[in-house]
Amino acid sequence: MRFVMILLAKVLPFLFYMGAATTEAAFVTQPHRTNRVVVVNYHVAASASSSSSYNSNNKNRMQRHRRHKVLPSFRQSTTTTTLKASSSPDPPPYPVRVAVMGGGNFGLALASVVARKGVPVQLLVRSESVANYLNTNHTHPRYMSDIKLPTAIRATTDPDTALSDATYIIHAVPCQYSREFLDSIKEHIPPSTPILSASKGIETSSLGFMNDILKDCLGEERSYAFLSGPSFAREICEGVATAVVIASEDMDLADDLADLLTCDNFRVFTSKDVIGVEIGGAVKNVIALAAGVCEGVGV
Secondary structure, X not given: OHHHHHHHHHHHHXXXXXXXXXXXXXXXXXXXXXXXXXXXXXXXXXHHHOOOXXXXXXXXXXXXXXXXXXXXXXXXXXXXXXXXXXXXXXXOOXXXXXXXXXXXXXXXXXXXXXXXXXXXXXXXXXXXXXXXXXXXXXXXXXXXXXXXXXXXXXEEXXXXXXXXXXXXXXXXXXXXXXXXXXXXXHHHOOOOOOEEEOOOOOOOOOOOOHHHHHHHHHOOOOOEEEEEOOOOHHHHHHOOOEEEEEEOOOHHHHHHHHHHHOEOOEEEEEEOOHHHHHHHHHHHHHHHHHHXXXXXXXX
């Protein structure tokens, strides 16, 4: 009990400080993103809204893409809340392709969000038998095996097939195994391809976050983004309303990824606070367990 109280005394003030540091943020609707709000600095928002070039600059930005000339208007796509597979055996040839590294629960969940919008997804898994099972039955033999996955998801064990022509790569390998995994496949990742990390935690050997691990393994010149928030993989797959945040030092990348993932039941907010989002993702379960213990003992 004393340990729990010490933990709360140490961690909660820090979290409250992090929250207080963002009190100047305001929720504003961006003109280029329908039905979605993002957190931006209030002073920036005020000056931007008064600028005549703000709308045109953002409209132009939405038309650019790092590897393709035209970025599809994802926010106009619709998605169903069921997981019925597409009637088409193969997805159409879209200019955007997504690779997901890691075939666990959360990798499957994010792959489903993207694939239900008609975007081809390559899922990189370790086992050839798992890849064949996924491609044949459109379910995972181990994780959430009762959920039907979209046919736009194709599994493979070949890193070059999955990663070489990906527009975006989503990293969903557990934090403690990420360094070894990234070192083994980094030569297959093009140097200009942005990485979205959905992995959370602190590496026990280095005490580093995913931001540190990715930069150590793949270099600091690449653009990175980090996803976190109160979300459960099964609920995402089942279409339960979910909200997450994507943080990046490159806000253009954060906005593009938010457009890629946002749909009727999956809402994405953006932020520049990479460290805050990573800390929140690492300690949220610790706080939840501590709060549960306190409630259980009647504190």
